[in-house]
Amino acid sequence: MNIGEAATGSGVSAKMIRYYESIGLIANVSRTDAGYRIYSNDDVHTLRFIRRSRDLGFSVEQMGNLLALWSDRSRASADVKQIALDHIAELERKMHELRDMTRTLRHLVDHCQGNGRPHCPIIEDLSKGHEAASLRARPKQTKRRTDPAGHRQTF
Incomplete structure (x- = not known):
């Protein structure tokens, strides 16, 4: 054909x-x-x-490795599984990054008035570069401790 x-x-x-x-x-x-x-x-x-x-x-590259394993009848399925597990880990890392980007953009959009005035937190954030965005994308760490009376405090 x-x-x-x-x-x-x-x-x-x-x-x-x-x-x-x-x-x-x-x-x-x-x-x-x-x-x-x-x-x-x-x-x-x-x-x-x-x-x-x-x-x-x-x-x-992964497809090449999988093709080689597919054609190798004496392959170990563990080798195929490892490629798939590595790929899953990479996909999960990317999903985490996408969630962080979404969280950052949602925060910026929520704080933008969206009116006719020039002030815009989205533009301000973009002008600060990667460092400002990566700091905002991280979730706040909540600290807990127990006071002397045994009550839990969050701060």
């Missing part, structure tokens, strides 16, 4: 198929005398594997 048919069958665009070939993620396929790529059902199966990996957010 040609690249258009492979793209349709795999869900990976022709442009991405060419890119994956150029970086060595997939092997170069055979070509016709006119230079057109010819894909087999196995190639499309590999492209589907890549598409599913990409849908789950794996990096190109």
Whole structure:
């Protein structure tokens, strides 16, 4: 089948198929005398594997590692699991960062009057740079202690 048919069958665009070939993620396929790529059902199966990996957010490097493990019938599932666990940790880190960004933006929006006046805490914060934003994104630490009478105090 040609690249258009492979793209349709795999869900990976022709442009991405060419890119994956150029970086060595997939092997170069055979070509016709006119230079057109010819894909087999196995190639499309590999492209589907890549598409599913990409849908789950794996990096190109991780996809390469997963493809190598997929083709290695003597692989240890622990190796595959470790790649997935590392990816989960990265996704969770990114989710935490997104929550912090959302919290900061919500705080700034809540304090912006949104009227015709020029004062805007959003612009002020952006002009201060990364340091001010990262400080605001951190949740306040609540300290608790017990006073001599045994009552809990929060400050």
